[in-house]
Amino acid sequence: MLQPNLQYWFEFGGTYSYLSVFRIEQVAADAGINVEWKPFLLGPLIKEFGWDDSPFNIYPVKGRYMWRDLERLCQQYGLPFQKPEEFPKNGLYAAPIATIAAVEGWCPAFTKAVFRANFSEDHDISAPEVLTGILESIGQNVPSVFERAQTQENKDCLRQQTEKTPSIRIFSAPSFIANGELFWAMIGWSKQSSG
Protein backbone atom coordinates (compact mmCIF):
# COMPACT_ATOMS: atom_id res chain seq x y z
CA MET A 1 0.00 0.00 0.00
CA LEU A 2 1.21 3.50 -0.84
CA GLN A 3 1.98 5.76 2.09
CA PRO A 4 -0.60 8.58 2.39
CA ASN A 5 0.72 11.84 1.00
CA LEU A 6 0.52 15.36 2.39
CA GLN A 7 1.50 18.43 0.40
CA TYR A 8 2.99 21.03 2.69
CA TRP A 9 2.85 24.53 1.17
CA PHE A 10 4.99 27.07 2.98
CA GLU A 11 6.12 30.67 2.42
CA PHE A 12 9.60 31.79 3.51
CA GLY A 13 8.33 35.11 4.88
CA GLY A 14 5.47 33.54 6.82
CA THR A 15 5.35 33.54 10.59
CA TYR A 16 2.96 30.60 10.88
CA SER A 17 5.06 28.66 8.38
CA TYR A 18 7.91 29.00 10.90
CA LEU A 19 5.78 27.22 13.49
CA SER A 20 5.22 24.20 11.28
CA VAL A 21 8.56 23.88 9.44
CA PHE A 22 10.33 22.37 12.44
CA ARG A 23 7.43 20.17 13.53
CA ILE A 24 5.89 18.69 10.41
CA GLU A 25 8.38 15.90 9.82
CA GLN A 26 7.86 14.36 13.25
CA VAL A 27 4.09 14.82 13.24
CA ALA A 28 3.85 13.24 9.77
CA ALA A 29 6.23 10.39 10.63
CA ASP A 30 4.19 9.57 13.74
CA ALA A 31 1.07 9.39 11.57
CA GLY A 32 2.78 7.37 8.81
CA ILE A 33 2.32 10.16 6.29
CA ASN A 34 4.76 11.19 3.56
CA VAL A 35 5.40 14.96 3.31
CA GLU A 36 5.84 16.63 -0.06
CA TRP A 37 7.54 20.01 0.51
CA LYS A 38 5.99 22.74 -1.63
CA PRO A 39 7.69 26.13 -1.40
CA PHE A 40 5.58 28.91 -2.89
CA LEU A 41 5.26 32.68 -3.00
CA LEU A 42 2.15 33.96 -1.25
CA GLY A 43 2.45 37.55 -2.50
CA PRO A 44 1.10 36.98 -6.03
CA LEU A 45 -1.79 34.88 -4.66
CA ILE A 46 -3.13 37.56 -2.31
CA LYS A 47 -2.88 40.38 -4.85
CA GLU A 48 -6.42 39.56 -5.91
CA PHE A 49 -7.58 40.53 -2.41
CA GLY A 50 -6.13 43.97 -3.09
CA TRP A 51 -3.25 43.25 -0.71
CA ASP A 52 0.25 44.35 -1.69
CA ASP A 53 1.69 43.58 1.75
CA SER A 54 1.12 41.03 4.49
CA PRO A 55 -2.40 41.33 5.96
CA PHE A 56 -0.60 41.50 9.32
CA ASN A 57 0.87 44.83 8.19
CA ILE A 58 -2.28 46.06 6.45
CA TYR A 59 -4.40 45.33 9.56
CA PRO A 60 -2.22 46.26 12.56
CA VAL A 61 -4.77 44.90 15.06
CA LYS A 62 -4.34 41.46 13.52
CA GLY A 63 -0.58 41.96 13.29
CA ARG A 64 -0.27 42.81 16.98
CA TYR A 65 -2.21 39.70 17.87
CA MET A 66 -0.13 37.53 15.53
CA TRP A 67 3.22 38.59 17.05
CA ARG A 68 2.03 37.85 20.57
CA ASP A 69 0.50 34.57 19.45
CA LEU A 70 3.71 33.61 17.67
CA GLU A 71 5.75 34.36 20.78
CA ARG A 72 3.43 32.19 22.89
CA LEU A 73 3.45 29.31 20.40
CA CYS A 74 7.24 29.40 19.93
CA GLN A 75 7.57 29.13 23.69
CA GLN A 76 5.09 26.26 23.77
CA TYR A 77 6.92 24.36 21.02
CA GLY A 78 10.40 25.21 22.31
CA LEU A 79 11.31 27.19 19.18
CA PRO A 80 13.80 30.07 19.52
CA PHE A 81 12.25 33.32 18.37
CA GLN A 82 13.49 36.82 17.68
CA LYS A 83 11.06 39.23 16.09
CA PRO A 84 12.48 40.17 12.66
CA GLU A 85 13.18 43.87 12.16
CA GLU A 86 11.66 43.62 8.72
CA PHE A 87 8.44 41.74 8.01
CA PRO A 88 7.75 39.96 5.81
CA LYS A 89 11.24 39.10 4.63
CA ASN A 90 11.77 38.65 0.92
CA GLY A 91 11.65 34.99 -0.10
CA LEU A 92 12.13 35.68 -3.83
CA TYR A 93 15.60 34.10 -3.79
CA ALA A 94 15.05 31.32 -1.26
CA ALA A 95 11.88 29.99 -2.89
CA PRO A 96 13.44 29.12 -6.30
CA ILE A 97 16.31 27.38 -4.49
CA ALA A 98 13.82 25.39 -2.43
CA THR A 99 12.03 24.44 -5.66
CA ILE A 100 15.22 22.73 -6.85
CA ALA A 101 15.83 21.33 -3.39
CA ALA A 102 12.38 19.73 -3.35
CA VAL A 103 13.21 17.81 -6.53
CA GLU A 104 16.65 16.78 -5.27
CA GLY A 105 15.63 15.83 -1.73
CA TRP A 106 17.36 18.50 0.37
CA CYS A 107 14.40 20.84 0.80
CA PRO A 108 13.77 20.18 4.54
CA ALA A 109 17.40 20.92 5.51
CA PHE A 110 17.55 24.09 3.40
CA THR A 111 14.14 25.33 4.46
CA LYS A 112 14.73 24.86 8.17
CA ALA A 113 18.04 26.73 7.92
CA VAL A 114 16.38 29.66 6.12
CA PHE A 115 13.54 29.86 8.65
CA ARG A 116 16.06 29.76 11.50
CA ALA A 117 17.97 32.63 9.83
CA ASN A 118 14.75 34.63 9.46
CA PHE A 119 12.93 34.08 12.75
CA SER A 120 15.61 33.25 15.24
CA GLU A 121 18.65 35.13 13.91
CA ASP A 122 16.94 37.97 12.04
CA HIS A 123 19.18 37.67 9.00
CA ASP A 124 18.29 38.97 5.57
CA ILE A 125 17.21 35.78 3.79
CA SER A 126 17.41 37.47 0.40
CA ALA A 127 21.12 38.34 0.88
CA PRO A 128 23.47 36.22 -1.29
CA GLU A 129 25.95 35.82 1.60
CA VAL A 130 23.25 34.47 3.92
CA LEU A 131 22.01 31.98 1.32
CA THR A 132 25.61 31.05 0.49
CA GLY A 133 26.33 30.28 4.14
CA ILE A 134 23.21 28.15 4.40
CA LEU A 135 23.92 26.24 1.19
CA GLU A 136 27.51 25.58 2.29
CA SER A 137 26.36 24.38 5.70
CA ILE A 138 24.25 21.69 4.07
CA GLY A 139 26.95 20.66 1.59
CA GLN A 140 25.55 22.14 -1.61
CA ASN A 141 27.56 23.45 -4.55
CA VAL A 142 26.69 27.14 -4.22
CA PRO A 143 27.38 28.48 -7.75
CA SER A 144 25.57 25.55 -9.32
CA VAL A 145 22.51 26.00 -7.12
CA PHE A 146 22.38 29.77 -7.70
CA GLU A 147 22.62 29.29 -11.44
CA ARG A 148 19.95 26.60 -11.64
CA ALA A 149 17.61 28.48 -9.29
CA GLN A 150 17.56 31.54 -11.51
CA THR A 151 16.77 29.82 -14.81
CA GLN A 152 13.47 30.85 -16.34
CA GLU A 153 12.43 27.21 -16.37
CA ASN A 154 12.84 26.89 -12.61
CA LYS A 155 11.11 30.18 -11.86
CA ASP A 156 8.22 29.15 -14.11
CA CYS A 157 8.07 25.85 -12.25
CA LEU A 158 7.76 27.69 -8.92
CA ARG A 159 5.07 30.00 -10.26
CA GLN A 160 3.06 27.37 -12.07
CA GLN A 161 2.82 25.11 -9.04
CA THR A 162 0.13 27.28 -7.52
CA GLU A 163 -1.73 27.63 -10.82
CA LYS A 164 -2.11 23.94 -11.56
CA THR A 165 -5.26 23.14 -9.61
CA PRO A 166 -7.83 25.90 -10.04
CA SER A 167 -10.27 24.08 -7.74
CA ILE A 168 -7.74 24.23 -4.89
CA ARG A 169 -7.04 27.87 -4.26
CA ILE A 170 -4.31 28.52 -1.73
CA PHE A 171 -4.75 31.87 0.03
CA SER A 172 -2.56 31.63 3.11
CA ALA A 173 0.53 29.90 4.45
CA PRO A 174 1.13 27.29 5.52
CA SER A 175 -1.47 25.31 3.63
CA PHE A 176 -1.88 21.55 3.48
CA ILE A 177 -3.38 19.45 0.72
CA ALA A 178 -4.42 15.88 1.41
CA ASN A 179 -6.77 13.71 -0.64
CA GLY A 180 -7.31 16.63 -2.98
CA GLU A 181 -8.61 18.83 -0.15
CA LEU A 182 -7.14 22.04 1.19
CA PHE A 183 -6.54 22.50 4.90
CA TRP A 184 -5.49 25.94 6.01
CA ALA A 185 -2.72 26.17 8.52
CA MET A 186 -4.13 26.78 11.90
CA ILE A 187 -7.41 25.05 11.32
CA GLY A 188 -5.52 22.11 9.90
CA TRP A 189 -3.41 21.73 13.00
CA SER A 190 -6.46 22.06 15.16
CA LYS A 191 -8.38 19.39 13.30
CA GLN A 192 -5.47 17.05 13.40
CA SER A 193 -4.80 17.35 17.08
CA SER A 194 -8.23 17.81 18.61
CA GLY A 195 -9.56 14.54 17.24
Next chain:
Amino acid sequence: MLQPNLQYWFEFGGTYSYLSVFRIEQVAADAGINVEWKPFLLGPLIKEFGWDDSPFNIYPVKGRYMWRDLERLCQQYGLPFQKPEEFPKNGLYAAPIATIAAVEGWCPAFTKAVFRANFSEDHDISAPEVLTGILESIGQNVPSVFERAQTQENKDCLRQQTEKTPSIRIFSAPSFIANGELFWAMIGWSKQSSG
Protein backbone atom coordinates in the same frame (compact mmCIF):
# COMPACT_ATOMS: atom_id res chain seq x y z
CA MET B 1 -8.95 28.91 45.26
CA LEU B 2 -11.00 30.66 42.61
CA GLN B 3 -11.83 28.63 39.53
CA PRO B 4 -9.90 29.93 36.47
CA ASN B 5 -12.07 32.08 34.24
CA LEU B 6 -12.40 32.12 30.47
CA GLN B 7 -14.30 34.82 28.60
CA TYR B 8 -15.97 33.35 25.55
CA TRP B 9 -16.79 36.03 22.96
CA PHE B 10 -19.15 34.84 20.24
CA GLU B 11 -21.09 36.40 17.36
CA PHE B 12 -24.54 35.06 16.40
CA GLY B 13 -23.83 35.27 12.67
CA GLY B 14 -20.45 33.57 12.92
CA THR B 15 -19.80 30.15 11.45
CA TYR B 16 -16.81 29.34 13.65
CA SER B 17 -18.79 30.48 16.69
CA TYR B 18 -21.26 27.71 15.80
CA LEU B 19 -18.46 25.16 16.11
CA SER B 20 -17.59 26.22 19.65
CA VAL B 21 -21.02 27.05 21.14
CA PHE B 22 -21.97 23.41 21.57
CA ARG B 23 -18.55 22.26 22.73
CA ILE B 24 -17.18 24.88 25.07
CA GLU B 25 -19.09 23.88 28.20
CA GLN B 26 -17.76 20.32 28.16
CA VAL B 27 -14.22 21.31 27.23
CA ALA B 28 -14.14 23.92 29.98
CA ALA B 29 -15.72 21.64 32.56
CA ASP B 30 -13.14 18.94 31.80
CA ALA B 31 -10.40 21.50 32.39
CA GLY B 32 -12.02 22.94 35.54
CA ILE B 33 -12.51 26.33 33.92
CA ASN B 34 -15.46 28.66 34.41
CA VAL B 35 -16.92 30.10 31.17
CA GLU B 36 -18.17 33.66 31.04
CA TRP B 37 -20.46 34.00 28.00
CA LYS B 38 -19.85 37.25 26.12
CA PRO B 39 -22.18 37.92 23.20
CA PHE B 40 -20.95 40.70 20.95
CA LEU B 41 -21.46 42.23 17.52
CA LEU B 42 -18.48 41.76 15.22
CA GLY B 43 -19.72 44.11 12.50
CA PRO B 44 -18.78 47.41 14.18
CA LEU B 45 -15.36 46.02 15.15
CA ILE B 46 -14.30 45.12 11.61
CA LYS B 47 -15.51 48.38 10.07
CA GLU B 48 -12.05 49.82 10.72
CA PHE B 49 -10.64 47.21 8.31
CA GLY B 50 -12.86 48.77 5.66
CA TRP B 51 -15.17 45.74 5.80
CA ASP B 52 -18.92 46.28 5.67
CA ASP B 53 -19.67 42.56 5.23
CA SER B 54 -18.18 39.28 6.40
CA PRO B 55 -14.64 38.80 5.05
CA PHE B 56 -15.92 35.42 3.84
CA ASN B 57 -18.21 37.33 1.46
CA ILE B 58 -15.69 40.02 0.58
CA TYR B 59 -13.04 37.38 -0.28
CA PRO B 60 -14.93 34.51 -1.98
CA VAL B 61 -11.81 32.31 -2.10
CA LYS B 62 -11.72 32.39 1.70
CA GLY B 63 -15.47 31.96 1.87
CA ARG B 64 -15.44 28.86 -0.30
CA TYR B 65 -12.77 27.35 1.90
CA MET B 66 -14.65 28.25 5.08
CA TRP B 67 -17.89 26.55 4.01
CA ARG B 68 -16.09 23.33 3.13
CA ASP B 69 -14.08 23.50 6.34
CA LEU B 70 -17.23 24.08 8.37
CA GLU B 71 -18.91 21.09 6.75
CA ARG B 72 -15.90 18.89 7.58
CA LEU B 73 -15.67 20.12 11.16
CA CYS B 74 -19.42 19.77 11.81
CA GLN B 75 -19.15 16.19 10.61
CA GLN B 76 -16.12 15.61 12.85
CA TYR B 77 -17.90 17.04 15.91
CA GLY B 78 -21.25 15.42 15.14
CA LEU B 79 -23.00 18.78 14.69
CA PRO B 80 -25.97 18.98 12.31
CA PHE B 81 -25.33 21.52 9.55
CA GLN B 82 -27.37 23.13 6.81
CA LYS B 83 -25.76 25.96 4.91
CA PRO B 84 -27.81 29.12 5.59
CA GLU B 85 -29.35 30.75 2.52
CA GLU B 86 -28.32 34.12 3.89
CA PHE B 87 -24.90 34.78 5.42
CA PRO B 88 -24.17 36.30 7.80
CA LYS B 89 -27.54 36.31 9.54
CA ASN B 90 -28.49 39.40 11.48
CA GLY B 91 -27.72 39.05 15.20
CA LEU B 92 -28.87 42.58 16.11
CA TYR B 93 -31.87 41.25 18.03
CA ALA B 94 -30.40 38.07 19.49
CA ALA B 95 -27.28 39.76 20.89
CA PRO B 96 -29.08 42.19 23.23
CA ILE B 97 -31.23 39.32 24.50
CA ALA B 98 -28.10 37.26 25.15
CA THR B 99 -26.62 40.24 27.04
CA ILE B 100 -29.51 40.02 29.51
CA ALA B 101 -29.32 36.23 29.52
CA ALA B 102 -25.63 36.38 30.46
CA VAL B 103 -26.48 38.40 33.57
CA GLU B 104 -29.40 36.15 34.50
CA GLY B 105 -27.71 32.80 33.82
CA TRP B 106 -29.65 31.48 30.82
CA CYS B 107 -27.22 32.56 28.11
CA PRO B 108 -25.96 29.06 27.15
CA ALA B 109 -29.48 27.67 26.61
CA PHE B 110 -30.61 30.70 24.58
CA THR B 111 -27.41 30.91 22.55
CA LYS B 112 -27.36 27.25 21.61
CA ALA B 113 -31.00 27.44 20.48
CA VAL B 114 -30.27 30.48 18.28
CA PHE B 115 -27.21 28.86 16.70
CA ARG B 116 -29.22 25.69 16.03
CA ALA B 117 -31.91 27.83 14.35
CA ASN B 118 -29.28 29.56 12.22
CA PHE B 119 -26.94 26.78 11.17
CA SER B 120 -29.00 23.62 11.32
CA GLU B 121 -32.54 24.87 10.57
CA ASP B 122 -31.75 27.95 8.47
CA HIS B 123 -34.29 30.13 10.27
CA ASP B 124 -34.19 33.91 10.30
CA ILE B 125 -32.72 34.61 13.74
CA SER B 126 -33.77 38.26 13.56
CA ALA B 127 -37.46 37.36 13.11
CA PRO B 128 -39.59 38.05 16.23
CA GLU B 129 -41.49 34.76 15.81
CA VAL B 130 -38.26 32.74 15.74
CA LEU B 131 -36.90 34.47 18.84
CA THR B 132 -40.29 34.12 20.53
CA GLY B 133 -40.30 30.37 19.90
CA ILE B 134 -36.80 30.05 21.30
CA LEU B 135 -37.53 32.11 24.41
CA GLU B 136 -40.71 30.12 25.08
CA SER B 137 -38.85 26.84 24.66
CA ILE B 138 -36.47 27.80 27.45
CA GLY B 139 -39.22 29.11 29.73
CA GLN B 140 -38.63 32.85 29.45
CA ASN B 141 -41.27 35.56 29.71
CA VAL B 142 -41.16 36.76 26.11
CA PRO B 143 -42.63 40.30 26.37
CA SER B 144 -40.48 41.08 29.38
CA VAL B 145 -37.30 39.89 27.68
CA PHE B 146 -38.06 41.80 24.46
CA GLU B 147 -38.72 44.98 26.41
CA ARG B 148 -35.60 44.76 28.54
CA ALA B 149 -33.41 43.78 25.57
CA GLN B 150 -34.31 46.93 23.65
CA THR B 151 -33.64 49.47 26.39
CA GLN B 152 -30.89 51.94 25.59
CA GLU B 153 -29.11 50.87 28.76
CA ASN B 154 -28.92 47.25 27.64
CA LYS B 155 -27.84 48.13 24.11
CA ASP B 156 -25.14 50.41 25.51
CA CYS B 157 -24.04 47.57 27.77
CA LEU B 158 -23.65 45.28 24.74
CA ARG B 159 -21.74 47.90 22.79
CA GLN B 160 -19.48 49.02 25.61
CA GLN B 161 -18.35 45.51 26.43
CA THR B 162 -15.99 45.48 23.47
CA GLU B 163 -14.73 49.00 24.19
CA LYS B 164 -13.69 48.40 27.77
CA THR B 165 -10.20 47.04 27.29
CA PRO B 166 -8.37 48.98 24.60
CA SER B 167 -5.30 46.77 24.97
CA ILE B 168 -7.35 43.69 24.08
CA ARG B 169 -8.73 44.26 20.62
CA ILE B 170 -11.14 41.63 19.44
CA PHE B 171 -11.17 41.31 15.65
CA SER B 172 -12.80 37.95 14.97
CA ALA B 173 -15.23 35.47 16.46
CA PRO B 174 -15.10 33.44 18.50
CA SER B 175 -12.42 34.99 20.67
CA PHE B 176 -11.26 33.86 24.07
CA ILE B 177 -9.75 35.94 26.84
CA ALA B 178 -7.89 34.24 29.66
CA ASN B 179 -5.45 35.84 32.11
CA GLY B 180 -5.89 39.13 30.28
CA GLU B 181 -4.69 37.62 27.00
CA LEU B 182 -6.60 37.24 23.78
CA PHE B 183 -6.75 33.90 21.99
CA TRP B 184 -8.34 33.90 18.59
CA ALA B 185 -10.74 31.13 17.80
CA MET B 186 -9.07 28.58 15.71
CA ILE B 187 -5.62 29.13 17.05
CA GLY B 188 -7.04 28.99 20.54
CA TRP B 189 -8.53 25.56 20.00
CA SER B 190 -5.34 24.36 18.44
CA LYS B 191 -3.20 25.52 21.35
CA GLN B 192 -5.52 23.97 23.84
CA SER B 193 -5.66 20.61 22.19
CA SER B 194 -2.22 20.16 20.71
CA GLY B 195 -0.46 20.49 24.04
